Amino acid sequence: xxxxxxxxxxxxxxxxxxxxxxxxxxxxxxxxxxxxxxxxxxxxxxxxxxxxxxxxxxxxxxxxxxxxxxxxxxxxxxxxxxxxxxxxxxxxxxxxxxxxxxxxxxxxxxxxxxxxxxxxxxxxxxxxxxxxxxxxxxxxxxxxxxxxxxxxxxxxxxxxxxxxxxxxxxxxxxxxxxxxxxxxxxxxxxxxxxxxxxxxxxxxxxxxxxxxxxxxxxxxxxxxxxxxxxxxxxxxxxxxxxxxxxxxxxxxxxxxxxxxxxxxxxxxxxxxxxxxxxxxxxxxxxxxxxxxxxxx
Numbered sequence: 277x278x279x280x281x282x283x284x285x286x287x288x289x290x291x292x293x294x295x296x297x298x299x300x301x302x303x304x305x306x307x308x309x310x311x312x313x314x315x316x317x318x319x320x321x322x323x324x325x326x327x328x329x330x331x332x333x334x335x336x337x338x339x340x341x342x343x344x345x346x347x348x349x350x351x352x353x354x355x356x357x358x359x360x361x362x363x364x365x366x367x368x369x370x371x372x373x374x375x376x377x378x379x380x381x382x383x384x385x386x387x388x389x390x391x392x393x394x395x396x397x398x399x400x401x402x403x404x405x406x407x408x409x410x411x412x413x414x415x416x417x418x419x420x421x422x423x424x425x426x427x428x429x430x431x432x433x434x435x436x437x438x439x440x441x442x443x444x445x446x447x448x449x450x451x452x453x454x455x456x457x458x459x460x461x462x463x464x465x466x467x468x469x470x471x472x473x474x475x476x477x478x479x480x481x482x483x484x485x486x487x488x489x490x491x492x493x494x495x496x497x498x499x500x501x502x503x504x505x506x507x508x509x510x511x512x513x514x515x516x517x518x519x520x521x522x523x524x525x526x527x528x529x530x531x532x533x534x535x536x537x538x539x540x541x542x543x544x545x546x547x548x549x550x551x552x553x554x555x556x557x558x559x560x561x562x563x564x565x566x567x568x569x570x571x572x
Contacts, residue, residue, distance in 0.1 A: 395449030
């Protein structure tokens with residue numbers, strides 16, 4: 277790292293800590309602080325340069341008007357916005373009263389600022405003012421994958437070539453997170469609602485609020501706080517809190533089944549019966565009738 281004055285370093289160090297480590301449990305602090313020394317010499321300037329003025333983002337979304345609302349999740353609402361240079365953005369306004377929202381904010385700023393891949397949504401910046409916390413993303417034209425695969429009208433647009441393109445793109449994004457980036461990231465909430473589609477139907481994995489960072493030699497983590505979406509969770513994670521690369525691969529497998537079948541994993545219709553998608557596929561495998569009622 278190049279030489280800096282003590283005053284400049286301490287100032288930027290405080291900014292880094294405020295963004296990354298406020299209120300984090302003590303056992304997580306060392307892992308986060310490690311990147312101050314391991315990352316590129318411009319680490320601090322990268323983090324600072326991504327901060328937007330709150331007023332500019334509020335104006336871009338027309339004061340977070342309902343007409344600009346793109347969707348809502350457990351941690352906040354997402355709005356479409358347009359900056360003064362006519363660049364379109366997506367803005368996640370985190371819930372003011374959610375402690376989980378605070379953790380999600382720090383996770384996404386810390387991770388997405390360091391991750392660059394065509395199959396990951398790109399974080400353009402963030403904004404903090406008082407209790408307001410905003411995440412600013414690239415605008416992705418076709419919204420989330422679940423809007424296509426579970427909508428009978430839109431689903432007709434997903435021929436096999438497009439489905440294969442989407443599945444392959446998600447796989448490439450996961451491979452980057454698990455193996456090819458300088459960090460090893462376990463997403464922990466891969467699902468159809470967290471995959472966005474751009475204008476050319478290229479998939480982009482989004483929503484890293486629940487993601488966990490692994491150090492190079494780490495292969496498995498344990499937690500008593502189970503987060504994610506049931507139906508996509510690997511059994512060992514849902515039951516015992518054990519997560520790893522395999523947990524994401526399990527979620528990916530469920531997602532592939534949903535893309536192929538066009539049905540939700542917890543609401544699979546088999547004739548007159550409503551079944552669990554994974555159980556139905558398992559039974560069909562045993563009797564050699566795999567995907568007989570699926571459209572592809």
